[in-house]
Amino acid sequence: MAKAKSAFVCTECGAEYRKWQGQCTSCGEWNTLSEVRLTPARPGASSGAGRSGYAGGVSSREVVDLSAVDLTEVPRFSSTFGEFDRVLGGGLVPGSAVLLGGNPGAGKSTLLLQTACKLAQSKQALYVTGEESLSQVAMRAYRLQLPTQGLKMLAETSVETILGVAERERPAVLIIDSIQTMHLEDIASAPGGVAQVRESAAALTRFAKQTNTVLLLVGHVTKDGTLAGPKVLEHMIDASLLLEGGADSRFRTLRGQKNRFGAVNELGVFAMLEHGLKEVKNPSAIFLSRSEEQSPGSLVMVVWEGTRPILVEVQALLDESALGNPRRVAVGLDHNRLAMLLAVLHRHGGLFTGDQDVFLNVVGGVKVLETSADLAVLLAVVSSLQARPLPRELVVFGEVGLAGEIRPVPSGQERIVEAAKHGFTRAIVPKSNAPKQAPKGMEVIAVTKLSEALEAL
Numbered sequence: 001m002a003k004a005k006s007a008f009v010c011t012e013c014g015a016e017y018r019k020w021q022g023q024c025t026s027c028g029e030w031n032t033l034s035e036v037r038l039t040p041a042r043p044g045a046s047s048g049a050g051r052s053g054y055a056g057g058v059s060s061r062e063v064v065d066l067s068a069v070d071l072t073e074v075p076r077f078s079s080t081f082g083e084f085d086r087v088l089g090g091g092l093v094p095g096s097a098v099l100l101g102g103n104p105g106a107g108k109s110t111l112l113l114q115t116a117c118k119l120a121q122s123k124q125a126l127y128v129t130g131e132e133s134l135s136q137v138a139m140r141a142y143r144l145q146l147p148t149q150g151l152k153m154l155a156e157t158s159v160e161t162i163l164g165v166a167e168r169e170r171p172a173v174l175i176i177d178s179i180q181t182m183h184l185e186d187i188a189s190a191p192g193g194v195a196q197v198r199e200s201a202a203a204l205t206r207f208a209k210q211t212n213t214v215l216l217l218v219g220h221v222t223k224d225g226t227l228a229g230p231k232v233l234e235h236m237i238d239a240s241l242l243l244e245g246g247a248d249s250r251f252r253t254l255r256g257q258k259n260r261f262g263a264v265n266e267l268g269v270f271a272m273l274e275h276g277l278k279e280v281k282n283p284s285a286i287f288l289s290r291s292e293e294q295s296p297g298s299l300v301m302v303v304w305e306g307t308r309p310i311l312v313e314v315q316a317l318l319d320e321s322a323l324g325n326p327r328r329v330a331v332g333l334d335h336n337r338l339a340m341l342l343a344v345l346h347r348h349g350g351l352f353t354g355d356q357d358v359f360l361n362v363v364g365g366v367k368v369l370e371t372s373a374d375l376a377v378l379l380a381v382v383s384s385l386q387a388r389p390l391p392r393e394l395v396v397f398g399e400v401g402l403a404g405e406i407r408p409v410p411s412g413q414e415r416i417v418e419a420a421k422h423g424f425t426r427a428i429v430p431k432s433n434a435p436k437q438a439p440k441g442m443e444v445i446a447v448t449k450l451s452e453a454l455e456a457l
Helices: 082-088 108-119 134-143 159-169 194-211 232-236 283-287 335-349 371-385 412-421 450-456
Strands: 005-010 033-038 097-102 125-129 152-155 173-177 214-220 239-244 251-259 267-273 276-279 298-305 308-320 328-331 356-362 394-396 426-430 443-447
Touching (some): 005 194, 082 276, 108 214, 125 159, 152 159, 173 194, 194 214, 267 283, 298 412, 328 335, 356 371, 412 426
Parallel strands (some): 125 173, 394 426
Antiparallel strands (some): 239 251, 251 267, 267 276, 298 308, 308 356
């Protein structure tokens, strides 16, 4: 018998090595190499890359001119959730593979079960569960008061068996919950390992491409919030979505991290209710549920998520520190950027915070990834430092540079219009983002430097 060969794969970046080593030279991480048994290809087995039947309908062995490629837009169909469709870029694309990740209890299985039950009323859907029994899934569907007629269920973890059933049923939507429980007979490792996750996902994705089936995969995340398993899994799929939200929060945010059929960093908002997840079509109204009493350090900013503006509240609290090294805590914002902004405030605003503990929080559990929150963060810090509340009708956005200049941000006028819709009457914005004609009832204050923004308060 031929000796079984093995390779070592990095669980962080997917790089392969012939022998074990302590550090992965591709990503620099330590102790992330796992051994993978390499099995020879079965005689007569043809690879999925050489078959026809992909979403484009052209075999990869045929060489065509780029100008001859059909530009007809791939038809989409709705997932029955408007917020889900928004993050996907307009709906589900036949032949696409979508990975849905999230912490335990975030609502991944609930969201996909709701989607599958509603889609099954008009399309063929197959829900494969590898973590729960069929009775458990049925009990959840009954508790959520979902229509259960028409949805095909399968409790199986063998990929070969799943592909055989899917070949017979030919569903329009195939849901795998979860990819970490799937396994292939030819791979000599436990389910959830590097080899099993990668090869199982590859086989399922290949089937989806060949049959124009929408493949929805559930993936677990690690402690630091990244997807468990090799990074090559994210390279195989067409879209990677992350469902965020703690068990103590009513709201869940669905964020697109990769999408070949739409915008990246699109955000969808859901509310976890008694009967499952319900989409929030106007998230700004949810995040702006402020207290009636005015308090220092509270300010509303306009952030841009995907293709729409969202108004969120940022809160700052400064307290005299009893430590030699004051604390800098930021929830929902970049910790390093907060330290940089405090230095800019001292140098160009004349306000010293080196003896203060600084705590910053974005209300509603939203994670702000763009720099348009810089000016709002600094003004909230100044408000808390001086114990002076800011006007409730004030909204702020703008990027702050190291020289104290206020830089413009994308889609500035759309942000101002969104703030005016929610009743805000004053706005401090970068000069380049100021509209020629402000919305009715809105006073727009254009600033170019941090000192001007402080004077405008």
